Amino acid sequence: MNLRIGILGYMQEGKISAPQLRGTSKRRQSADERLLLSLAEHLKLPLLQITQSAELARLTNRPLEQLESIELTAENALKLLDNYLFTTQLAQQQIAAELEPVSLSAVLHDVADDLHKLAAQYHCNLQLHLSGRYEPIMAHRRGLEAALTSLGYVFIEAQGSVETAHKPVVKLAAHRGKKGVVAGMFADAEGLSSDMYQKAHQLYGRARQPLTGLTASNGAGIFIAESILSAMSARLRVARHQKLNGLAATFMPSYQLSIV
Amino acid sequence: MAKILLLEPDALLAKNTLGALKKSGHKISWQSGAQPAISAIDKQIPDLIIMELQLTGHSGVEFLYELQSYPEWQTIPVIIYSHIPNAGEPAKHWQQLGVVAYYYKPHTKLKELADSIDHILMTA
Numbered sequence: 001m002n003l004r005i006g007i008l009g010y011m012q013e014g015k016i017s018a019p020q021l022r023g024t025s026k027r028r029q030s031a032d033e034r035l036l037l038s039l040a041e042h043l044k045l046p047l048l049q050i051t052q053s054a055e056l057a058r059l060t061n062r063p064l065e066q067l068e069s070i071e072l073t074a075e076n077a078l079k080l081l082d083n084y085l086f087t088t089q090l091a092q093q094q095i096a097a098e099l100e101p102v103s104l105s106a107v108l109h110d111v112a113d114d115l116h117k118l119a120a121q122y123h124c125n126l127q128l129h130l131s132g133r134y135e136p137i138m139a140h141r142r143g144l145e146a147a148l149t150s151l152g153y154v155f156i157e158a159q160g161s162v163e164t165a166h167k168p169v170v171k172l173a174a175h176r177g178k179k180g181v182v183a184g185m186f187a188d189a190e191g192l193s194s195d196m197y198q199k200a201h202q203l204y205g206r207a208r209q210p211l212t213g214l215t216a217s218n219g220a221g222i223f224i225a226e227s228i229l230s231a232m233s234a235r236l237r238v239a240r241h242q243k244l245n246g247l248a249a250t251f252m253p254s255y256q257l258s259i260v
Numbered sequence: 261m262a263k264i265l266l267l268e269p270d271a272l273l274a275k276n277t278l279g280a281l282k283k284s285g286h287k288i289s290w291q292s293g294a295q296p297a298i299s300a301i302d303k304q305i306p307d308l309i310i311m312e313l314q315l316t317g318h319s320g321v322e323f324l325y326e327l328q329s330y331p332e333w334q335t336i337p338v339i340i341y342s343h344i345p346n347a348g349e350p351a352k353h354w355q356q357l358g359v360v361a362y363y364y365k366p367h368t369k370l371k372e373l374a375d376s377i378d379h380i381l382m383t384a
Contacts, residue, residue, distance in 0.1 A: 044343055044366065045270065045273075045343075047366075048273060048343065048365055048366060049270075049272045049273060049276070051366075052273060052276035052277070052280075052370060053272075053276055055276075055280070055369055055370050055371070056276050056279045056280055056370065059279075059280055059283060059370065059371065060279060060283065069272070073272070121271075121272065122271050122272070123271065157270070158316070
């Protein structure tokens with residue numbers, strides 16, 4: 001609602017024209033539709049996994065072996081939906097991404113706990129790496145957790161399907177950068193290049209697999225993470241951490257607490 | 261006992277499919293990408309390939325064309341077991357690529373897949 005008032009204000013002042021406004025809303029609608037399409041495609045995967053696991057339990061008469069897998073897959077699908085809902089609420093300004101000082105290490109520990117079981121399911125080696133101690137960063141805690149968890153799903157699913165001689169490593173990490181604290185997901189088996197990331201944006205919504213070199217799933221988590229981070233004025237970008245490639249965002253440290 | 265190669269990028273779906281197909285007594289190996297699958301076929305030619313179209317790195321169609329480029333591999337029957345519905349591609353197009361059946365995952369039970377494998381291997 002605030003956005004509408006803001007745009008109307010700009011229109012009255014002649015800073016934005018009606019055709020420009022139509023273009024903006026068309027682009028936003030198109031982005032929403034693409035995200036919805038992507039999510040619908042993405043949800044096929046956990047639902048298929050659940051259906052197949054249930055059928056296998058029936059075929060092999062071993063329901064207990066499949067039960068844990070079904071439960072975990074359902075939990076992950078629910079989290080993905082929850083994160084999507086959160087993104088949509090942010091986009092529609094039903095909730096505000098108000099920034100506050102957040103302990104990055106606490107968030108990363110919580111996200112690592114969340115992703116631990118999924119990584120085990122995909123035989124990935126999930127590591128948490130914090131290079132040093134950090135002052136609190138300016139972020140929206142729930143948003144940051146949702147963004148990093150969504151990214152984590154994509155990386156774990158992708159690395160779990162890559163053929164490697166060793167157990168693939170997926171690292172949830174943070175380090176100090178020139179402009180603040182960099183936090184994100186990194187992996188060793190498949191490199192991400194800026195080109196590929198750009199290509200993903202172009203293909204987003206047109207194919208189930210926008211990151212062709214990265215994942216066989218559709219990577220909806222990347223776009224969910226990107227939407228949440230951009231609502232917090234942070235930008236998801238290709239980054240490196242200790243010879244690993246990945247996607248990360250830079251956060252400004254909160255100096256308020258340092259002064260206190 | 262037939263040798264079957266499963267080409268499936270998702271580890272959990274592959275585990276489920278392997279579990280269901282092993283019950284029917286076949287020898288099944290799994291590859292997650294097109295390139296490792298080509299290397300595996302080079303080492304041991306399977307009697308049948310079951311594959312997803314959407315793969316990591318290369319597309320499934322690229323894999324099928326690669327398969328058709330080697331005369332000794334042209335006769336391997338291929339079953340497409342994909343989450344992508346067959347969008348009206350003519351049957352002739354798939355036949356030219358060695359595809360004998362196309363199954364849409366959400367509409368195909370593992371049991372149906374296993375039964376169709378037995379049928380295809382018998383008629384091949």
